[in-house]
Amino acid sequence: MALSGLRVLELAGLAPAPLCGMILADFGARVVRVDRAPRSAVATDVQGRGKRSLALDLKRPPGAAALRRLCSGADVLIEPFRHGVMEKLGLGPEVLLHENPRLIYARLTGFGQTGKYAKSAGHDINYVALSGVLSKLGRKGENPYAPLNLLADFAGGGVLCALGIIIALYERTISGKGQVVDASMVEGIAYISSFLWKSQNLGLWNRPRGENLLDSGAPFYETYKTSDGKFMAVGAIEPQFYDQLIKGLGLDSDKLPSQLSFSDWPEMKKKFASIFAQKTQSEWCSIFDGTDACVTPVLSFDDAPLHQHNKQRSSFIKNDQEEISPRPAPLLSRTPAVPSCKRDPFIGEHTEEILLEYGFTQEEIAKLYSDKVIESSKLKANL
């Protein structure tokens, strides 16, 4: 796989950093998740695919020293803590990059390493809010609405941090040097929203929230309920696609207002809603499948993996625990990701194996274990 041989240490975090680590693992990197010791009761990383777990107490000096040694043999470190935590542990970039100048030190935070909020707690919704993007999200007359934790945690966080790591790794092939990746989720989601900023003067966003082309204002970019309580998604923006939508709905375009007649949009939405409510989702799919009307079924998590198109592309995979999840994307033609089909690792499941791999002796491991700096179920058996 494309990232085979890459050694990554991911310090256990909440959601963004685990996705970043999983992306690298899916494409072949050997990702070690450094979990806390003593182990927390509940493993909260549900994105552990392809990773191994080492339980290590970083607050104990031998634990921090062990991580420094691991970082000396690693390519990438991903840390998910607020600014200053790693420095407090004696594990800041100055220390680790001095000991391993090739290290890519990725710092995935909400607000970045500097600035007024750098040391403040926060979650996805706070970051989307501070980026300006949240002000654009939500229907007319309703409060701004954050789409789950997809935008900052994952799109602007985990994914962009992985991109930053890959960019730094590519640069390292030329310079031979590592560097710090300061991945702020506020800036990540803002960057991803560049289209919204750059299209301010196109007349796409200058109306109040919920009255614009792509924010539920337009009748031809909306979801509609079907007679069986499901929904259809309509995205017929271009005139030639809009014409096919109108045809599929059984309407006569000569008797309708112009597609871009903003003032008629509310009435057109009501008209479309009344028509979509007359047939089931399956009946609408029979009408629109294979056309360019840009109309698709809104699929549940149960239905999406079973849909013919998604099955034809194997877009969803099942692991040996029968858990279904999306296949890694994008699909590379010659070196595609080969995601692990094993269950996610238990906390500390691979502690001994990893330490041996990174050059620790059995005696050193036994000492760390007896000092309660590391944890591993296997070590109990071996000692």
Ligand SMILES: C[C@H](CCC[C@H](C)C(=O)SCCNC(=O)CCNC(=O)[C@H](O)C(C)(C)COP(=O)(O)OP(=O)(O)OC[C@H]1O[C@@H](n2cnc3c(N)ncnc32)[C@H](O)[C@@H]1OP(=O)(O)O)[C@H]1CC[C@H]2[C@@H]3[C@H](O)C[C@@H]4C[C@H](O)CC[C@]4(C)[C@H]3C[C@H](O)[C@]12C
């Ligand atoms: C599933 C829920 C989360 C959904 C996603 C949510 C919407 C998000 O947006 S996640 C993104 C959050 N933001 C960031 O990641 C930005 C950067 N990080 C931060 O800003 C902060 O880390 C923080 C704000 C997220 C958390 O702050 P906190 O003070 O907790 O931590 P830090 O300041 O970063 O310091 C870390 C400290 O930990 C020490 N540490 C770290 N590793 C080790 C180690 N190996 N050994 C020893 N010590 C270690 C480090 O030294 C620091 O110590 P100090 O503070 O002393 O310096 C989930 C959201 C809430 C979860 C639930 C909750 O946590 C309660 C239960 C906990 C239980 O264990 C599991 C079940 C829970 C119900 C849990 C379940 C889910 O995980 C959540 C619902």
